[in-house]
Amino acid sequence: MPPMVNHQQPHAPIVPGFSGGGPAPPPPAPGGGPAARDRRIATAEQLVMDLSDRDLRENALLELSKKRDIFQDLAPLLWHSYGSIAAILQEIISIYPYLSPPTLSPAASNRVCNALALLQCVASHPETRILFLNAHIPLYLYPFLNTTNKTRPFEYLRLTSLGVIGALVKMDDSDVISFLLQTEIIPLCLRTMEMGSELSKTVATFIVQKILLDDVGLHYICATADRFYAVGQVLGSMVTSIADQPSTRLLKHIIRCYLRLSEHPRACASLNGCLPDTLKDGTFNSCLRDDPGTRHWLQQLLHNVSGAANRVPPNIQGGLDHIMGN
Numbered sequence: 001m002p003p004m005v006n007h008q009q010p011h012a013p014i015v016p017g018f019s020g021g022g023p024a025p026p027p028p029a030p031g032g033g034p035a036a037r038d039r040r041i042a043t044a045e046q047l048v049m050d051l052s053d054r055d056l057r058e059n060a061l062l063e064l065s066k067k068r069d070i071f072q073d074l075a076p077l078l079w080h081s082y083g084s085i086a087a088i089l090q091e092i093i094s095i096y097p098y099l100s101p102p103t104l105s106p107a108a109s110n111r112v113c114n115a116l117a118l119l120q121c122v123a124s125h126p127e128t129r130i131l132f133l134n135a136h137i138p139l140y141l142y143p144f145l146n147t148t149n150k151t152r153p154f155e156y157l158r159l160t161s162l163g164v165i166g167a168l169v170k171m172d173d174s175d176v177i178s179f180l181l182q183t184e185i186i187p188l189c190l191r192t193m194e195m196g197s198e199l200s201k202t203v204a205t206f207i208v209q210k211i212l213l214d215d216v217g218l219h220y221i222c223a224t225a226d227r228f229y230a231v232g233q234v235l236g237s238m239v240t241s242i243a244d245q246p247s248t249r250l251l252k253h254i255i256r257c258y259l260r261l262s263e264h265p266r267a268c269a270s271l272n273g274c275l276p277d278t279l280k281d282g283t284f285n286s287c288l289r290d291d292p293g294t295r296h297w298l299q300q301l302l303h304n305v306s307g308a309a310n311r312v313p314p315n316i317q318g319g320l321d322h323i324m325g326n
Contacts, residue, residue: 044071052083058111061091065117075125078118079132085122091115092140095157102149109153116141116160123167133179138165145188148195155197162192162203169210177214186211186221190234198247201238205253212260222264231257232274239276246287252294255279259297262304271305 044067050060068074078084095112098104119137122128132138141161147154165185168176185207192204208231211217221227235254242251258275262268278284280302288295 040071044074044077048074048077048081048084051081051087057087057091061088061111061114061118065114068117068121073125074118075122075128078122079128085135085137088115088118089137089140096143099143099147102147102151102154104149104151104153104157106153109156113156113160116157116164120160120164120167123164126171129168129171129173130175133168133176136183138168138180138185139183141165142183142185142188145192148191150195150197155200158192158196159200159203162189162200162207165207166203166210169207172210172214174214174216177211177217180211181217181220186227186231190230193234193238198245198250202247202250202253205238205250205257209253209257209260212257218260218264222261222267228261228267228270232261232270236274236276239278242287243278243283246284248287248291248294251284251287252291252297255294255297255301259301259304262301268304275301275305 044064047060047064050056051064053060064071064074071077078088091112092115095104095108098108119132119141122132123138141164144157144161145165147158165180169180189204189208193201193208196204212221221231235257238250238254242254258271258279262271279298284298288298
């Protein structure tokens with residue numbers, strides 16, 4: 001692996017539809033004419049070619065990740081250019097030995113995060129998203145989501161990897177959800193929701209929310225007691241933590257997850273007995289004062305849960321303890 005000298009902090013992942021990833025950079029200013037556009041294309045093409053040269057790769061990763069928003073159709077260019085995706089995957093695989101024991105340096109973390117930013121670009125583009133999925137490339141990121149080290153290099157690695165998965169789920173594609181469920185993304189997200197930074201927790205919860213909003217995802221999580229209990233336990237512990245250290249953006253995604261669970265009859269009946277009291281007693285009134293949408297979700301959640309016991313037939317009611325793992 002060539003020397004890594006870039007100490008610049010990687011860009012925060014941008015997950016469309018999720019405010020926690022930071023504002024998207026403004027689009028390139030109009031104008032400049034065909035000549036300016038041709039220069040941008042030529043620059044992008046040269047940088048993509050540089051990915052295949054080990055001596056030039058680090059600078060190419062940095063420049064492409066910084067300018068990916070001004071290079072139109074960068075994703076198809078990366079995907080269809082000989083050796084480009086292979087070079088990015090080489091960068092990712094080269095980090096694996098530093099995960100355990102945890103010896104990842106800031107420079108190495110920044111470099112691989114720049115590579116992951118390009119994968120996020122590919123995952124976001126309608127022309128390359130399914131190709132990206134069919135190649136099972138998200139699996140290369142799962143070792144990063146399985147880490148528990150809380151130092152900054154590992155946190156950047158988790159956050160940027162979550163940004164790639166977030167770019168996939170925001171497309172509301174059931175094929176994407178099915179793939180992620182089959183490859184056990186839920187336990188990896190739950191791990192981050194338990195131990196990550198506030199921003200990583202928020203992106204991971206956003207991913208779980210998007211999975212739940214798909215019917216396939218909702219039925220998957222509610223299909224067994226273990227799955228439901230695992231999700232419910234982590235959501236509950238996060239609510240407890242937020243009561244001590246308020247985070248409106250994280251609370252928003254937690255409440256939306258709970259509300260979606262309440263739309264499943266068995267899950268809703270179980271929530272009647274395990275929904276955190278702090279969601280019921282007005283603890284978060286001040287936190288949600290300026291967020292009418294989330295206040296409405298919370299009111300709907302409490303309405304759904306309060307009426308659950310009366311709506312569930314006795315033969316189902318008797319089995320509710322089991323779904324909570326009791």
